[in-house]
Amino acid sequence: MKKLGVVLCGAGFGSAFLPIYRDHPDVKFVGLFDTDAEKMKQAASHLGLTRLYGSYREVLSDPEVDAVHIVTPIPLHEEQAVLALESGRHCASTVPMSMTIDGIRAIVKAQKESGKTYMLMETTLYTRQFLNAWGLYASGELGRIQLLRGCHYQDMENWPEHWMGLPPMYYATHAMSPIARLAGARIERVVCYGSGQMRPALRCRYGNPFPAETALLRFENGLAAEVTRTLFETARAYLEGFNVYGSRASLEWGFRDADDLIMTRLESADHRGFGTPVQTLRSPAAYKNLPESIRRYTLAAGSYDETQPEKSLSEGAAGGHHGSHPHLVHEFVRSILEEREPAIGLEFACNVSAAGILAHASALAGGKEIEIPRF
Numbered sequence: 001m002k003k004l005g006v007v008l009c010g011a012g013f014g015s016a017f018l019p020i021y022r023d024h025p026d027v028k029f030v031g032l033f034d035t036d037a038e039k040m041k042q043a044a045s046h047l048g049l050t051r052l053y054g055s056y057r058e059v060l061s062d063p064e065v066d067a068v069h070i071v072t073p074i075p076l077h078e079e080q081a082v083l084a085l086e087s088g089r090h091c092a093s094t095v096p097m098s099m100t101i102d103g104i105r106a107i108v109k110a111q112k113e114s115g116k117t118y119m120l121m122e123t124t125l126y127t128r129q130f131l132n133a134w135g136l137y138a139s140g141e142l143g144r145i146q147l148l149r150g151c152h153y154q155d156m157e158n159w160p161e162h163w164m165g166l167p168p169m170y171y172a173t174h175a176m177s178p179i180a181r182l183a184g185a186r187i188e189r190v191v192c193y194g195s196g197q198m199r200p201a202l203r204c205r206y207g208n209p210f211p212a213e214t215a216l217l218r219f220e221n222g223l224a225a226e227v228t229r230t231l232f233e234t235a236r237a238y239l240e241g242f243n244v245y246g247s248r249a250s251l252e253w254g255f256r257d258a259d260d261l262i263m264t265r266l267e268s269a270d271h272r273g274f275g276t277p278v279q280t281l282r283s284p285a286a287y288k289n290l291p292e293s294i295r296r297y298t299l300a301a302g303s304y305d306e307t308q309p310e311k312s313l314s315e316g317a318a319g320g321h322h323g324s325h326p327h328l329v330h331e332f333v334r335s336i337l338e339e340r341e342p343a344i345g346l347e348f349a350c351n352v353s354a355a356g357i358l359a360h361a362s363a364l365a366g367g368k369e370i371e372i373p374r375f
C-alpha cells in the first residue's frame with residue numbers, strides 16, 4: 001500500500017498537525033517549511049522531524065512530496081494552494097480558502113486541471129459537538145430541520161498584522177460550515193449587515209468599517225440560517241458555535257466554547273408550548289474510526305494514558321478544537337489514497353467561503369441580497 005510524503009507549511013497553529021502526520025500509518029514522512037527558520041527548527045526538533053525546506057519552491061520540487069498542508073497567514077492560502085495543485089500535489093488548506101471570489105475560482109481551476117485532491121481543513125466539522133449533533137440528526141432524533149444559526153465570536157486584538165481590521169465575514173467558515181452541512185444544501189443567497197463602529201486605525205488595511213457582521217442565508221432547499229461574526233472591539237467570550245432547531249428536538253451550543261450542547265425536546269412539552277424539557281448533553285469522545293496510532297491526538301496534551309488507552313480516550317479532555325485535528329488529517333490522507341472526494345470537498349469549501357466573502361460585500365452595499373455563484 002502506498003504511503004504519502006506530506007509537507008506542512010506554517011509552524012504556528014500548523015505545528016498541532018505535525019505529530020499526527022508523523023504517527024499516521026499511511027504517511028511515509030512529514031516535512032516542514034516555515035519562512036521563520038528558527039521557528040521551523042524548533043518545531044521540528046521537538047518532534048524528531050528532519051525533513052526541512054528552505055523555500056516553498058523547494059517543497060514543490062521534491063519528487064517525494066505527494067501532498068502539502070497549508071497553515072500560513074490568510075493572504076497566502078490562495079496562491080500557495082494554486083501552486084501546490086499546479087505542481088501536481090494534493091493540497092489541504094486551513095481556513096479561509098481565499099479572500100476573493102477570483103481566488104476561489106483560481107483554486108477550482110487548478111484543482112480541475114490537476115485532478116489532485118483539495119480539502120479545506122475545517123475544524124468545526126469534526127468537533128465532538130458537531131459529530132454528536134450530526135449523529136442525532138441522522139438518527140431522526142431532531143426531526144426535520146427548521147432553522148439554523150451559526151456564530152463565531154473572537155477578539156483578534158494583538159494578533160499578527162494581517163488580521164488587523166479583517167472583515168469579520170472573510171473568516172466565517174467556522175460559523176457557516178456546521179449549519180451548511182446540517183442544512184444539506186448549497187447556500188444560494190446572502191443578505192448581511194455590518195454593525196458597530198471600528199476605530200479608524202483598524203479600517204486601513206482592508207477598508208472595513210465593521211467590527212461585527214450579521215447575515216441571513218437562504219439554502220437551495222428553502223432553509224434559512226442566521227450567521228454572526230465579531231472580530232474587534234466587541235466584548236463577548238470566544239465561541240465557534242452552531243444552533244440547529246428541529247421539529248422534534250433542537251440543539252444549542254452553550255455560552256462558552258468549552259460548554260456542552262443543550263437539547264430542547266418538543267414532544268413532551270405541554271400542549272401550549274410551556275414546560276419544554278431541556279437537558280445538557282455531553283458529547284461523547286469520537287475516536288473509534290481513527291487509526292490507533294493517532295487516537296491520542298483527540299485528547300488535550302497530558303490526557304492520554306498509555307496504560308488505560310480506552311478509558312482515557314473516552315473520558316479524557318478533548319484536544320484542540322474539540323478533538324478535530326486527527327479526523328482532518330485522517331480524512332485528507334485516506335481520501336487521497338482511496339482516490340475519492342474528501343468529506344470537505346471543493347464544492348462545499350467554495351460555497352461556504354464564497355458565502356462569507358459575499359456576505360461582506362452585501363454589508364458594504366447596505367444589506368443588498370447577493371447570489372452565491374456556482375464554481
Ligand SMILES: NC(=O)c1ccc[n+]([C@@H]2O[C@H](COP(=O)([O-])OP(=O)(O)OC[C@H]3O[C@@H](n4cnc5c(N)ncnc54)[C@H](O)[C@@H]3O)[C@@H](O)[C@H]2O)c1
Nearest residue numbers: 009010011012013014034035036071072073074094095123
Ligand atoms: N480552527 C482553525 O481552523 C484555525 C485555527 C487557528 C488558525 N487557523 C488558520 O491557520 C493559519 C495560521 O494561523 P497561525 O495562528 O498559526 O498564524 P501565525 O502567524 O502564528 O503562524 C503562521 C506561520 O506561517 C509562517 N509563514 C509566513 N509566511 C510563510 C510562507 N510564505 N511560507 C511558509 N510559512 C510562512 C510564519 O512564520 C508563521 O510561523 C491562519 O490562516 C488561520 O486562519 C485556523
